[in-house]
Amino acid sequence: EDQVTQSPEALRLQEGESSSLNCSYTVSGLRGLFWYRQDPGKGPEFLFTLYSAGEEKEKERLKATLTKKESFLHITAPKPEDSATYLCAVRRGGFGNEKLTFGTGTRLTIIP
Amino acid sequence: DVKVTQSSRYLVKRTGEKVFLECVQDMDHENMFWYRQDPGLGLRLIYFSYDVKMKEKGDIPEGYSVSREKKERFSLILESASTNQTSMYLCASSFGLAGGPGETQYFGPGTRLLVL
Numbered sequence: 001e002d003q004v005t006q007s008p009e010a011l012r013l014q015e016g017e018s019s020s021l022n023c024s025y026t027v028s029g030l031r032g033l034f035w036y037r038q039d040p041g042k043g044p045e046f047l048f049t050l051y052s053a054g055e056e057k058e059k060e061r062l063k064a065t066l067t068k069k070e071s072f073l074h075i076t077a078p079k080p081e082d083s084a085t086y087l088c089a090v091r092r093g094g095f096g097n098e099k100l101t102f103g104t105g106t107r108l109t110i111i112p
Numbered sequence: 113d114v115k116v117t118q119s120s121r122y123l124v125k126r127t128g129e130k131v132f133l134e135c136v137q138d139m140d141h142e143n144m145f146w147y148r149q150d151p152g153l154g155l156r157l158i159y160f161s162y163d164v165k166m167k168e169k170g171d172i173p174e175g176y177s178v179s180r181e182k183k184e185r186f187s188l189i190l191e192s193a194s195t196n197q198t199s200m201y202l203c204a205s206s207f208g209l210a211g212g213p214g215e216t217q218y219f220g221p222g223t224r225l226l227v228l
Contacts, residue, residue: 032215043116043202043219069120087155093214098143098162098206099170100217104154 002027006088008056012087013078014111021073021086021106029093033071034100035064036087078110115139116220118203124226131190133223135203142208144168144186145217146178148199155202162208183188193227200224 002103003026013019025033036044048057050066057064063074063083073086085107089100119134135144145160147170157170159178167178175197179187186205190197201224204217 027117034216036219041222041224043222046216046218049216089155098145098160098208099157100155102155104152 001103002090002092004088004090004101004103006106008106009104010107010109012109012111013075015079016077018074018076018078019102020075021070021104021108023073023088023103024069024091025071025088025089027092027101029089031093033066034089034091035071035073036089038085038087038105039087059080075108078108080110080112083110116203116218118201118220118223120223122224124228125190125193126228127194129190129193129227130165131225131227133188133190133201133203133225134215135186135205135220136184137186137205137218138184139205139207139218140183141205141218142183143206143217144180145204146173146176146186146188146204147202147204149202149222158188171191187224188194193225195214195227198225198227 005024007022035047038044043056048064053068061076065072085105087105089102116137123210143162146158147155149155149171156172161180163166177189202222206217
């Protein structure tokens with residue numbers, strides 16, 4: 001069974017204080033690892049897809065990296081508007097496997 | 113931009129009522145999904161559809177059914193609502209092409225359902 005574990009559950013940072021969120025996964029033949037951002041009461045917003053170990057993607061203050069067992073979401077010099085819950089999900093390989101398995105998320109709070 | 117819309121943001125229903133949640137996407141996506149999201153449990157897949165009139169069970173299909181009569185529209189039906197179906201319901205869609213951006217699922221704003 002595919003499993004995704006995110007840590008920490010919650011993280012409070014001062015504005016400008018860089019840090020990383022972790023997503024550990026177990027999946028048969030990874031076909032993609034996805035990062036989403038979710039604001040309270042809203043649907044998840046797509047951030048990145050990573051396909052193979054060593055791959056990196058960047059968007060503004062966010063950078064996602066991938067190894068064979070985990071992914072990190074690095075946040076550099078965060079601002080209060082980066083406060084949200086960050087979700088990680090994986091898709092297994094094989095034809096017709098459209099299902100994503102999600103972690104429970106990391107709730108990030110940036111204090112001005 | 114991909115747009116996925118859901119018929120209601122908030123719903124309050126009584127136990128035993130039949131509930132319809134509707135989702136519409138405007139990007140000609142092949143695949144559509146229904147999830148529920150609960151604190152501490154994350155997003156769990158209820159049903160998905162990869163074509164009109166086609167459906168596949170997800171991880172927690174019990175107590176739910178779905179309908180996809182048109183490509184852009186995917187409905188979730190609670191045949192007889194129960195209090196344990198109080199949750200946030202999220203619809204998503206994806207283009208469906210393997211190995212590229214077409215696999216990304218885009219989500220709607222969610223429907224928060226309260227069953228009394």
